[in-house]
Amino acid sequence: xxxxxxxxxxxxxxxxxxxxxxxxxxxxxxxxxxxxxxxxxxxxxxxxxxxxxxxxxxxxxxxxxxxxxxxxxxxxxxxxxxxxxxxxxxxxxxxxxxxxxxxxxxxxxxxxxxxxxxxxxxxxxxxxxxxxxxxxxxxxxxxxxxxxxxxxxxxxxxxxxxxxxxxxxxxxxxxxxxxxxxxxxxxxxxxxxxxxxxxxxxxxxxxxxxxxxxxxxxxxxxxxxxxxxxxxxxxxxxxxxxxxxxxxxxxxxxxxxxxxxxxxxxxxxxxxxxxxxxxxxxxxxxxxxxxxxxxxxxxxxxxxxxxxxxxxxxxxxxxxxxxxxxxxxxxxxxxxxxxxxxxxxxxxxxxxxxxxxxxxxxxxxxxxxxxxxxxxxxxxxxxxxxxxxxxxxxxxxxxxxxxxxxxxxxxxxxxxxxxxxxxxxxxxxxxxxxxxxxxxxxxxxxxxxxxxxxxxxxxxxxxxxxxxxxxxxxxxxxxxxxx
Amino acid sequence: xxxxxxxxxxxxxxxxxxxxxxxxxxxxxxxxxxxxxxxxxxxxxxxxxxxxxxxxxxxxxxxxxxxxxxxxxxxxxxxxxxxxxxxxxxxxxxxxxxxxxxxxxxxxxxxxxxxxxx
Numbered sequence: 001x002x003x004x005x006x007x008x009x010x011x012x013x014x015x016x017x018x019x020x021x022x023x024x025x026x027x028x029x030x031x032x033x034x035x036x037x038x039x040x041x042x043x044x045x046x047x048x049x050x051x052x053x054x055x056x057x058x059x060x061x062x063x064x065x066x067x068x069x070x071x072x073x074x075x076x077x078x079x080x081x082x083x084x085x086x087x088x089x090x091x092x093x094x095x096x097x098x099x100x101x102x103x104x105x106x107x108x109x110x111x112x113x114x115x116x117x118x119x120x121x122x123x124x125x126x127x128x129x130x131x132x133x134x135x136x137x138x139x140x141x142x143x144x145x146x147x148x149x150x151x152x153x154x155x156x157x158x159x160x161x162x163x164x165x166x167x168x169x170x171x172x173x174x175x176x177x178x179x180x181x182x183x184x185x186x187x188x189x190x191x192x193x194x195x196x197x198x199x200x201x202x203x204x205x206x207x208x209x210x211x212x213x214x215x216x217x218x219x220x221x222x223x224x225x226x227x228x229x230x231x232x233x234x235x236x237x238x239x240x241x242x243x244x245x246x247x248x249x250x251x252x253x254x255x256x257x258x259x260x261x262x263x264x265x266x267x268x269x270x271x272x273x274x275x276x277x278x279x280x281x282x283x284x285x286x287x288x289x290x291x292x293x294x295x296x297x298x299x300x301x302x303x304x305x306x307x308x309x310x311x312x313x314x315x316x317x318x319x320x321x322x323x324x325x326x327x328x329x330x331x332x333x334x335x336x337x338x339x340x341x342x343x344x345x346x347x348x349x350x351x352x353x354x355x356x357x358x359x360x361x362x363x364x365x366x367x368x369x370x371x372x373x374x375x376x377x378x379x380x381x382x383x384x385x386x387x388x389x390x391x392x393x394x395x396x397x398x399x400x401x402x403x404x405x406x407x408x409x410x411x412x413x414x415x416x417x418x419x420x421x422x423x424x425x426x427x428x429x430x431x432x433x434x435x436x437x438x439x440x441x442x443x444x445x446x447x448x449x450x451x452x453x454x455x456x457x458x459x460x461x462x463x464x465x466x467x468x469x470x471x472x473x474x475x476x477x478x479x480x481x482x483x
Numbered sequence: 484x485x486x487x488x489x490x491x492x493x494x495x496x497x498x499x500x501x502x503x504x505x506x507x508x509x510x511x512x513x514x515x516x517x518x519x520x521x522x523x524x525x526x527x528x529x530x531x532x533x534x535x536x537x538x539x540x541x542x543x544x545x546x547x548x549x550x551x552x553x554x555x556x557x558x559x560x561x562x563x564x565x566x567x568x569x570x571x572x573x574x575x576x577x578x579x580x581x582x583x584x585x586x587x588x589x590x591x592x593x594x595x596x597x598x599x600x601x
């Protein structure tokens with residue numbers, strides 16, 4: 001009799017997230033229905049902070065456990081820190097927004113915690129079943145969160161669309177996993193790589209098809225072209241706080257699993273997937289940026305911009321060298337700060353029953369709400385890649401990785417795309433400062449939690465732009481041993 | 484590699500052939516004397532009234548879904564019981580954690596009122 005190897009310390013952050021998720025649910029049902037439930041958000045925040053402090057001591061240990069199903073290596077931990085920051089800011093935003101929209105149920109916060117748990121599992125999984133379970137835990141929670149605004153048709157449509165297409169994409173992913181198992185007889189990523197190397201299976205049709213299916217499955221989660229069609233509708237309809245969470249957290253988790261599976265299990269196929277990913281990367285950047293130009297709704301514009309950002313990140317994925325992968329980690333964190341910040345501004349400009357999400361609604365707010373407009377400008381400029389902000393350094397790392405691996409065209413197309421994107425980011429800024437207000441926007445309420453979220457996002461964006469070396473060296477240490 | 488799947492191919496071919504044979508054989512060999520009662524959708528029971536496309540209270544789905552969760556819990560208990568003697572404390576603790584989480588969920592749905600019919 002052999003007991004499975006179990007190291008609870010290794011999964012402490014996940015256990016804490018689960019425990020606090022349940023705590024929030026139970027605290028909700030055991031309190032009177034009519035009561036204001038602000039403390040549920042605070043309880044979730046405490047959970048995230050505790051999970052954070054259990055994540056930090058794991059850094060540098062590089063331990064794995066659970067019979068090769070789970071690892072707490074640097075790569076996973078960097079991403080877990082990112083996910084926890086994202087969840088923290090999302091909950092801060094939600095405390096004002098969810099209250100305003102009347103969706104501040106216990107389930108709302110609990111589902112955010114559960115989906116963060118799923119993301120952590122995706123980053124830590126070294127076994128396809130662990131990764132798949134993480135993906136589903138994350139996705140199912142998000143499907144529900146997207147439809148939280150039950151009275152709003154668009155929100156319900158968003159949840160339904162995301163659920164149907166997501167389930168379809170999951171089917172592809174599972175099929176890919178099954179074929180991978182069929183061809184190699186293992187689901188453990190390292191074992192798969194060893195088996196492929198030892199049997200020389202480079203032209204095995206089953207593995208080829210599996211590679212394609214895995215690309216489709218993960219490509220859906222990271223919203224890459226041509227698997228991006230759901231993004232604008234889902235991002236537009238979902239509650240704005242959840243849109244922010246999806247655009248940053250789900251995308252980061254998708255990249256985590258994509259990188260882990262491709263670089264650990266399928267490094268032998270690098271020449272094959274490099275050419276596919278090259279095309280996907282260019283298509284994603286170009287379609288995202290060009291379609292973003294013609295959007296009139298700010299949430300849709302940010303949705304297309306998030307597609308474009310997935311394209312930039314894929315540039316580094318194609319390069320696949322050390323600076324590329326650490327650049328991706330850096331990018332995901334910088335993108336989390338600036339995108340969450342931008343969505344916070346979008347939320348703050350709305351009020352109950354009046355979302356003000358048309359881009360023209362931003363006309364003239366630069367003088368009425370100077371601080372809000374200034375913050376929005378910072379986030380948009382950061383996304384456009386203008387120094388000295390986080391988004392600029394992220395792009396520098398990503399494109400220099402491509403240049404280093406001699407993907408000159410990819411880098412050139414990336415930079416050109418980045419230049420195109422400046423147009424639609426700056427348009428909002430121009431409207432805010434150089435146009436007369438088109439309609440009166442009054443009575444905005446800035447909840448203290450949202451303002452705190454905004455400040456954290458601002459600090460993060462500036463810090464990563466002004467002192468990138470700290471985060472980058474953390475990222476570089478994190479990827480040791482991944483490839 | 485294709486050779487390894489050849490037996491499965493034969494099996495599929497036989498399965499399809501047999502199914503076709505059985506249906507076609509009864510089609511050609513059997514006699515048919517249709518009558519109004521025989522043609523009815525149901526051979527026995529009450530005749531249906533009204534359309535079958537009607538609104539069903541959402542409660543049915545909730546109860547069905549909750550039933551499914553706890554049903555699966557019971558299914559898990561069977562293989563667990565088989566290996567229980569071998570793993571002892573480890574098995575007990577693992578199952579206790581699993582059941583504990585489900586009980587928390589149960590308390591949640593109970594307090595939420597999902598089990599109340601009215």
